[in-house]
Amino acid sequence: MSNLSRREFSYLLAIKKYNDSGEGARINRIAKDLKIAPSSVFEEISHLEEKGLVKKKDDGVWITDDGIKSVNYIIKAHRVIEILLVNIGIDKEVACEYSKQFDYLVPQEIIEKLYNYLGKPSSCPHGLEIPL
Numbered sequence: 001m002s003n004l005s006r007r008e009f010s011y012l013l014a015i016k017k018y019n020d021s022g023e024g025a026r027i028n029r030i031a032k033d034l035k036i037a038p039s040s041v042f043e044e045i046s047h048l049e050e051k052g053l054v055k056k057k058d059d060g061v062w063i064t065d066d067g068i069k070s071v072n073y074i075i076k077a078h079r080v081i082e083i084l085l086v087n088i089g090i091d092k093e094v095a096c097e098y099s100k101q102f103d104y105l106v107p108q109e110i111i112e113k114l115y116n117y118l119g120k121p122s123s124c125p126h127g128l129e130i131p132l
Contacts, residue, residue: 004070004104008053010034011044012071015054015063024060072131077111078103079124084114092125 004012014033018025027045031038045061048054053067063071078099085095115121115130123129 004053004074006100006104007044008048008051009071009074009104011041011048012053012063012067015061016068016071018060019063024057024062026060030061073108073111074104076115076131077106077108079128079130080111080115080118080121081106082124082126083118083121086125087118095125 011030011034014030015025017033018029027038027041030036030045031041034041045054045056048067049056053064053070055062055064078096081099081103082092082095085098086092090098121130
């Protein structure tokens with residue numbers, strides 16, 4: 001599993017949003033979505049491509065299978081941590097904010113143990129699906 005920074009995760013989510021609708025993500029659209037200069041987006045896309053997480057094509061940027069696995073892992077980590085925090089009495093919105101601070105740092109082994117400990121939940125406190 002690729003270790004992602006919060007920034008890399010944000011880029012991958014933005015790219016995935018366009019890919020899920022059947023189109024390649026364009027640098028200018030990603031820049032607008034993330035409120036970042038297009039030159040910075042171009043640089044980060046090159047970095048993500050070097051890591052094998054995206055592929056630049058003529059019709060835009062596409063997330064790779066490894067990129068999707070990385071995104072799904074962080075989504076799962078975030079939602080599992082949210083559940084744990086809500087279970088100990090933290091409001092679900094506050095739990096979401098806390099989870100964002102470290103979800104991408106927690107090793108996969110720990111997330112899987114928490115997931116099993118929590119009974120393999122299918123959704124987070126917000127009702128969103130937990131990827132397998």
